[in-house]
Amino acid sequence: MDKLKIENFNLKFDIKNKDLLVWNNxxxxxxxxxxxxxxxxxxxxxxNLCANSILEIGFGLGISSNLIQKHLLPTKHHIVEIEANIFKDLLVFSQDKSGVVATLGDWRLTDLPEKEYDFIFHDAYDYGAISEYAKFSYDDHYLIFSKILKDDGVICHxxxxxxxxxxxxGFKTTIVERLKVSPITMWDQSICEDAAIVLRRKC
Structure with a gap:
């Protein structure tokens, strides 16, 4: 697998519309x-979290991106998306949003500045072997986060x-609140009605 395919890819979705993204069933x-x-x-x-500089990993349907813009009001909102067709949607989203920086690629292989971000929102889908996901463990992700997150910054997922x-x-985990939510259809068609808000800070 060459570097280009590792950093980003163009998929044929089973379903792709404004309400649903389905790939590989x-x-x-x-x-x-x-x-x-x-x-x-x-x-x-x-x-009242400091959120001047935000990194968002994964654009998807743009739900969280719109809410970040509405509620956190970042000066810089850097969004990294690995899939080329979804990235096109991200480019459309970014056209009328000041401060939005769109990057196509695998965030783990992207040259991100050290101690840059006040707030990192991580909601990336695991595309499995085609994204070489197995090369990065859960803890590996947080080693990267620790380098690019400001010392007083937070991670949310x-x-x-x-x-x-x-x-x-290396991080203190806080469950801000557990929630009852409208039924969520999960990746495997199961239904979830419980969720939580999780924050992590360096310790």
Whole structure:
């Protein structure tokens, strides 16, 4: 696999519209997540987090990107998307948004500036072997995060279900709130009605 294919790729989706992304018989993202994300970002706004410089990993249907713009009001909103067709949607989104920087590629292989971001939102779909995902463990991701996150910055990611949230070395994990949400259709067609808002800070 050459470097170009590792850094980004162009997929033939089973379904791709404004409400649903399906590839390889798996749901990458659906509009059913919107209620959860709306609740999440309303609560995050009330926390008055510093969010001048934001990195968002994965654009999907643009749900979180729109909510970040509405509730967190970043000066710089850097969005990295690995899939070329979704990236085209990101470019359309970015046209009338000041401060949005769009990058096509695998965020793990992108040259991101050190100690740049106040807030990182990570909601990337695992495309499996074609993205060489196995080369990067969960902890590897946080080694990268620790380099690009400001010392007082925070990381946020979706947590579906009512189960425990795993700890990560070098970070303090906080469950801000557990939520009951409108039914979310998960990647495997199962339904989820419990979710949480999770923040991680360097320790």
């Amino acid at each position: 798996e749901i990458i993202m659906s509009r059913t997540e919107e209620d959860y994300f709306k609740k999440m970002f309303i609560i995050l706004e009330k926390l 979706p947590h579906f279900g009512d189960g425990p949230v795993r700890d990560v070395p």
